[in-house]
Amino acid sequence: xxxxxxxxxxxxxxxxxxxxxxxxxxxxxxxxxxxxxxxxxxxxxxxxxxxxxxxxxxxxxxxxxxxxxxxxxxxxxxxxxxxxxxxxxxxxxxxxxxxxxxxxxxxxxxxxxxxxxxxxxxxxxxxxxxxxxxxxxxxxxxxxxxxxxxxxxxxxxxxxxxxxxxxxxxxxxxxxxxxxxxxxxxxxxxxxxxxxxxxxxxxxxxxxxxxxxxxxxxxxxxxxxxxxxxxxxxxxxxxxxxxxxxxxxxxxxxxxxxxxxxxxxxxxxxxxxxxxxxxxxxxxxxxxxxxxxxxxxxxxxxxxxxxxxxxxxxxxxxxxxxxxxxxxxxxxxxxxxxxxxxxxxxxxxxxxxxxxxxxxxxxxxxxxxxxxxxxxxxxxxxxxxxxxxxxxxxxxxxxxxxxxxxxxxxxxxxxxxxxxxxxxxxxxxxxxxxxxxxxxxxxxxxxxxxxxxxxxxxxxxxxxxxxxxxxxxxxxxxxxxxxxxxxxxxxxxxxxxxxxxxxxxxxxxxxxxxxxxxxxxxxxxxxxxxxxxx
Amino acid sequence: xxxxxxxxxxxxxxxxxxxxxxxxxxxxxxxxxxxxxxxxxxxxxxxxxxxxxxxxxxxxxxxxxxxxxxxxxxxxxxxxxxxxxxxxxxxxxxxxxxxxxxxxxxxxxxxxxxxxxxxxxxxxxxxxxxxxxxxxxxxxxxxxxxxxxxxxxxxxxxxxxxxxxxxxxxxxxxxxxxxxxxxxxxxxxxxxxxxxxxxxxxxxxxxxxxxxxxxxxxxxxxxxxxxxxxxxxxxxxxxxxxxxxxxxxxxxxxxxxxxxxxxxxxxxxxxxxxxxxxxxxxxxxxxxxxxxxxxxxxxxxxxxxxxxxxxxxxxxxxxxxxxxxxxxxxxxxxxxxxxxx
Numbered sequence: 001x002x003x004x005x006x007x008x009x010x011x012x013x014x015x016x017x018x019x020x021x022x023x024x025x026x027x028x029x030x031x032x033x034x035x036x037x038x039x040x041x042x043x044x045x046x047x048x049x050x051x052x053x054x055x056x057x058x059x060x061x062x063x064x065x066x067x068x069x070x071x072x073x074x075x076x077x078x079x080x081x082x083x084x085x086x087x088x089x090x091x092x093x094x095x096x097x098x099x100x101x102x103x104x105x106x107x108x109x110x111x112x113x114x115x116x117x118x119x120x121x122x123x124x125x126x127x128x129x130x131x132x133x134x135x136x137x138x139x140x141x142x143x144x145x146x147x148x149x150x151x152x153x154x155x156x157x158x159x160x161x162x163x164x165x166x167x168x169x170x171x172x173x174x175x176x177x178x179x180x181x182x183x184x185x186x187x188x189x190x191x192x193x194x195x196x197x198x199x200x201x202x203x204x205x206x207x208x209x210x211x212x213x214x215x216x217x218x219x220x221x222x223x224x225x226x227x228x229x230x231x232x233x234x235x236x237x238x239x240x241x242x243x244x245x246x247x248x249x250x251x252x253x254x255x256x257x258x259x260x261x262x263x264x265x266x267x268x269x270x271x272x273x274x275x276x277x278x279x280x281x282x283x284x285x286x287x288x289x290x291x292x293x294x295x296x297x298x299x300x301x302x303x304x305x306x307x308x309x310x311x312x313x314x315x316x317x318x319x320x321x322x323x324x325x326x327x328x329x330x331x332x333x334x335x336x337x338x339x340x341x342x343x344x345x346x347x348x349x350x351x352x353x354x355x356x357x358x359x360x361x362x363x364x365x366x367x368x369x370x371x372x373x374x375x376x377x378x379x380x381x382x383x384x385x386x387x388x389x390x391x392x393x394x395x396x397x398x399x400x401x402x403x404x405x406x407x408x409x410x411x412x413x414x415x416x417x418x419x420x421x422x423x424x425x426x427x428x429x430x431x432x433x434x435x436x437x438x439x440x441x442x443x444x445x446x447x448x449x450x451x452x453x454x455x456x457x458x459x460x461x462x463x464x465x466x467x468x469x470x471x472x473x474x475x476x477x478x479x480x481x482x483x484x485x486x487x488x489x490x491x492x493x494x495x496x497x498x499x500x501x502x503x504x505x506x507x508x509x510x511x512x513x514x515x516x517x518x519x520x521x522x523x524x525x526x527x528x529x530x531x532x533x534x
Numbered sequence: 535x536x537x538x539x540x541x542x543x544x545x546x547x548x549x550x551x552x553x554x555x556x557x558x559x560x561x562x563x564x565x566x567x568x569x570x571x572x573x574x575x576x577x578x579x580x581x582x583x584x585x586x587x588x589x590x591x592x593x594x595x596x597x598x599x600x601x602x603x604x605x606x607x608x609x610x611x612x613x614x615x616x617x618x619x620x621x622x623x624x625x626x627x628x629x630x631x632x633x634x635x636x637x638x639x640x641x642x643x644x645x646x647x648x649x650x651x652x653x654x655x656x657x658x659x660x661x662x663x664x665x666x667x668x669x670x671x672x673x674x675x676x677x678x679x680x681x682x683x684x685x686x687x688x689x690x691x692x693x694x695x696x697x698x699x700x701x702x703x704x705x706x707x708x709x710x711x712x713x714x715x716x717x718x719x720x721x722x723x724x725x726x727x728x729x730x731x732x733x734x735x736x737x738x739x740x741x742x743x744x745x746x747x748x749x750x751x752x753x754x755x756x757x758x759x760x761x762x763x764x765x766x767x768x769x770x771x772x773x774x775x776x777x778x779x780x781x782x783x784x785x786x787x788x789x790x791x792x793x794x795x796x797x798x799x800x801x802x803x804x805x806x807x808x809x810x811x812x813x814x815x816x817x818x819x820x821x822x823x824x825x826x827x828x829x830x831x832x833x834x835x836x837x838x839x840x841x842x843x844x845x846x847x848x849x850x851x852x853x854x855x856x857x858x859x860x861x862x863x864x865x866x867x868x869x870x871x872x873x874x875x
Contacts, residue, residue: 329759349761358759366755371819381760384746395740 003072006031006180006212007052007088012066014047014058014236021047022064025238027231029181029212034203036215036223036244038256039233040314040485040520045216048233049185053080053090071180087180089173091187097165099158104133104140106157107172112136143175146209147202163195167202174206181212188219200226218314220249220521234258249527253517257485275493278304281477282446287334289318289325296321297501298334303446303479308472310488310509311481313498314520319481320361322498323448327351327358329366338446352385357439361450361481363428367435370424374416375405377423377434382441408437413463429460436464440471447471450481465491485516544867545814548831555838562845567718569838575707576833578724579789580809582731583782583802584829586775587810591820592739593771594751595648597810600659601803602667603644604779607637609670611784612793613692616701617681625702626788633780641776645769656817660803667800674795696793703791724789731781732822739822747771751818782806808832808864835860 007029014022022044029035039045050057051064054077058064068075070086077083080090097106113136114129140153149167151160157168166187173182184203188196196219203226207213215227223230224244232239232255239255282303289296296318303309313319325332328348336343344350360366369377379401382388389404391397405419412433416426423434432452439447449468453461469491472478482488488495489509497504499522507515518524541549560566583601590598611633620628644662651658675691684696697703709723738744750757750767757764787793810820813828836857843856 327759329755347761348758349763352761360759362755365753366759369749369752369756371752380745380749383742384749385761387742390742394742395737396742396745 005029005069006071007214008067008069009048009052010067010069012048012051012064012068014044014051014064016047016061020236022051022236023238024066025231025233025236026241027214029214031180031210031212032207033229034207034213034215034227036217036227036230037233038216038218038220038223038230038252040256040483043233043256044236045233047236049183049216052088052183053083054078055080084176087176087178088183089176089179089181090183090185091166091169091173092185097157097168100156102154102156103144103151103160103168103171104137104153106168107140107143107153107175108136109172111176113139139175140171143171146174146205147171148198148205149202161195163191163198166191166195166199170199170202174211179211181214182206183214183216185216186218187215188217188222196222218521220252220518220523221526223252224249232256249523250514250518253521253523254512254514255517257513257517257520275304275307278306281305281339282479283335283337284322284326285335285337287322287325287332287336289321289330289332291318291321291324291330294318294321294324295501296325296332296498299498299501299503301496301503301506303477304493305477306472306475307493308468308478308480308491310492310495311479311498312483312485312488312495312516312520313504315483317498317522318501319498320450321501323358323450323479323481324360327356327448329360349385352381352442355443355445357381357442357444357447359432359435359439359447359449359452361454363431363435363454368423368431371422373420373422374409374414374426374434375401375419378405378408378437378441381438385442404441405437408441412437412467427456427460429456429464432456432460432464436467444476446477446479448479448481451483452480453482453484453487461487485520542814545812545827545831548812548835552831552835552838555835555842559838559842559845562842564841564845565717567714567716569841571717571719571721573834573837574719575721575724575789576837577829578706578721578728579786580782580805580833581728581825581829582778582785583806584809584813584825585732585735585822586778586782587806587815588735588820588822588825589747589771589774589778591810591815591817592748592751593768593774594754594818595659595768595772595775596656596817597807598659598772598775598779599656599803599807600644600663600666601775601779601806602663602799603640604637604776605783605799605802606666606670607633607640607776607780608783608787609793609795609799610636611780612698612787613679613684613696613795616683616696616698617679619681619701621701623702623705626705626784629702629784630781633784634777637776637780638773641773642769644776645772648772649765649768663803664800667797671796692795694794694796694798696795698787698791698793702788705788706785707789721789724785727785731778732825735778736822743770804861804865805832805836808861811867812864832861832864 005028007027009025009027012022012025025048037045037048052068059078070088075083075086098109113132114126115132116129120126120128137153144151144153147167147170149171151164157165160168173179187199191199200222203213203215217223227244229241230244230247230252231241232252234256280302284299284301287296287299293316299322311319311322321330324330326336326345328346328351332345336345338354338356364370379389383390389397389401402419408414409416409419414430414433414437416430423431426434452464452468465487468478468480480488480492492509494506495509496506497516497519499520504519504522504524507519515524518527559569586601586604587598590596611629614632615625615629618628648655679685679692683700684692686693706723706727707721711722712720739748746762747767747770749760750762750764751771754764809828809832810824811828812832813824815824815828839856843852
């Protein structure tokens with residue numbers, strides 16, 4: 001008898017170190033149904049997937065609550081292999097293909113069809129058997145046909161365009177016998193529009209064959225185009241599951257963002273008119289940054305003196321790349337003017353010398369000398385760039401450094417044994433404060449802060465955000481890049497939204513949730529146009 | 535308690551072993567004052583070469599297995615001094631004056647090369663070290679040296695061993711040397727020179743540039759975000775290491791009394807590497823105290839373990855075998871430890 005659902009996940013809850021990231025999410029997928037999960041970054045989508053696939057991180061952090069039922073059977077999987085044997089396939093965001101193998105070989109990888117030969121018979125080892133290329137190619141061809149992909153199965157993967165590679169990934173999953181459910185994790189993120197259309201068509205074809213599809217994406221028009229039902233997750237909470245036909249893109253966007261009121265609103269936020277009167281301190285024109293995974297594809301933006309500008313956007317869309325590009329940490333092109341003067345963006349030192357400071361999003365990789373002491377970390381940039389903290393003989397001035405470090409420790413409430421403690425031993429929040437202290441030591445006129453609250457506790461979060469507000473009121477211009485939209489809306493004067501490496505628009509924090517949601521998914525203009533046309 | 539903790543268990547074991555060797559030496563009736571003198575000399579003549587590891591480690595290129603580059607430069611300085619018949623202290627100074635600019639040039643070229651192979655510096659440097667030695671095997675034959683002190687009496691090229699007796703042999707060892715009636719000698723000049731070089735390096739490491747170089751070695755990404763030119767500081771570290779290798783070689787040669795040419799420098803990086811590792815350094819972390827502790831322990835151990843081992847076993851080879859096992863064992867142990875804290 002066929003079960004009603006291929007996948008049921010009941011009341012899934014998960015805690016990471018006392019921090020609840022999933023608060024009772026339910027999911028039911030019928031055979032042949034295309035079901036979308038949408039949510040902001042950090043809403044809990046990936047944790048949810050990790051639970052489904054029995055990934056190690058879940059077990060290592062104390063397991064989860066709730067039930068996973070695949071095809072009517074309750075499953076407690078210890079590894080993703082177990083889940084895959086039950087007929088669940090995953091199409092990865094990054095391609096896991098071997099370039100020098102043919103399409104057929106990639107599809108059949110580790111599931112090769114073989115014919116025995118004398119040697120394998122003599123040793124009774126299957127691993128010594130020959131490949132049955134003919135049958136392998138034939139079956140690969142079938143899988144490709146099912147996807148409507150017209151390409152020879154003996155082509156090497158290396159020469160395929162990205163869109164085709166994605167199809168080979170899918171074909172590999174489809175080719176597995178007894179596949180019941182396919183998970184697509186942001187499959188269209190790297191595809192062009194026409195490629196994405198092909199993919200969506202293929203998904204429909206698969207669904208018609210009775211395969212259940214779980215579609216994780218942020219492109220709401222795709223959700224609207226192909227899915228039967230949509231589940232919205234926000235902050236680990238199951239907000240709603242509705243048939244897609246019953247909601248508009250606008251409604252989904254609104255539900256996805258929601259309003260979070262954990263941090264108090266910035267009261268002296270500037271109005272439109274006040275902002276217009278401010279002088280421009282930084283001007284960016286047609287700015288492109290080649291930062292792997294966070295590419296910026298041409299942005300023009302003005303930053304006003306003394307404001308707090310937020311830069312928001314989904315992960316991988318390039319918001320992180322902007323500050324890194326201006327600071328010269330990744331190769332960038334375009335024009336950047338600071339106080340009317342062109343900035344030499346490839347030269348980090350001259351940028352720093354102009355009182356432009358940067359707190360990196362990669363605290364442990366770029367932000368800190370982990371084995372260095374707090375005082376070393378605080379003073380080093382100023383020493384190197386502005387030759388401060390040196391005695392007349394050119395040696396380090398330990399006394400001066402210590403007194404400065406101690407005043408910073410007090411000002412930012414860095415919890416430590418003393419200023420000589422290695423930063424490796426500090427908590428995330430205190431490490432972030434050390435990074436901030438280093439940037440402040442440069443006496444910045446313009447401060448870039450990326451992901452200031454990532455991975456730090458709520459107390460430190462509040463202190464860091466309050467401090468940024470205080471800096472801005474003292475005349476420092478602050479540009480905050482963050483994945484936490486709610487935070488940006490609480491501290492910023494304006495928020496620039498980046499989608500697909502471009503500036504989608506600039507909003508005031510008081511703008512509607514829907515507008516934020518649409519801009520983040522890169523559909524604001526498309527949607528507006530449609531609306532006007534109607 | 536804190537001092538013991540900082541020293542670490544491996545070093546405490548080695549120190550205990552070291553001490554017990556001295557006791558055994560005394561019990562077995564070996565000439566202890568003579569051994570002590572030998573130890574001090576070996577420590578003094580090797581300390582600069584061990585110090586050469588520090589800038590390499592600090593700038594992030596790891597242990598400088600290509601130390602033979604610097605050593606060759608030192609040898610060049612030495613043979614030039616003989617060629618131009620510089621005698622005594624002048625010979626020593628002249629050798630330095632020749633060796634340092636050459637080692638700067640070689641270090642720079644080598645540093646540029648290291649920047650192109652980031653991540654596998656230590657593997658490559660081992661072979662670069664070997665290659666330069668082979669290259670100079672040819673050079674010692676081809677270069678137009680004319681001094682009879684160094685040329686083979688018949689045939690082409692320089693001898694394999696050149697005596698420094700008539701030029702600058704023992705110039706530092708004899709300087710202010712304090713001799714005791716029981717045969718113990720303090721080679722004051724040698725030790726002072728080593729201490730002086732260490733002090734100069736210590737001062738350098740406390741300057742802005744020294745700190746910048748250490749930052750580059752600790753975390754290149756951080757250094758780049760601080761506006762430092764990572765590649766340039768790596769080259770600087772390589773140059774410093776090569777220059778110290780050259781100075782170290784001149785010091786070593788004057789104490790040894792001979793310059794050994796051809797394949798002699800081939801393995802000379804390994805005792806230096808072993809010494810700094812025994813002192814507590816890793817491929818990523820090094821300071822001057824590691825240099826001093828390491829040189830004392832490693833060279834002291836070598837000096838004393840040979841006679842003690844020979845007093846137990848007949849036949850001369852066993853002590854050499856033990857030396858190789860100890861030296862390479864230490865390198866293997868320390869590298870296997872990797873970046874662990």
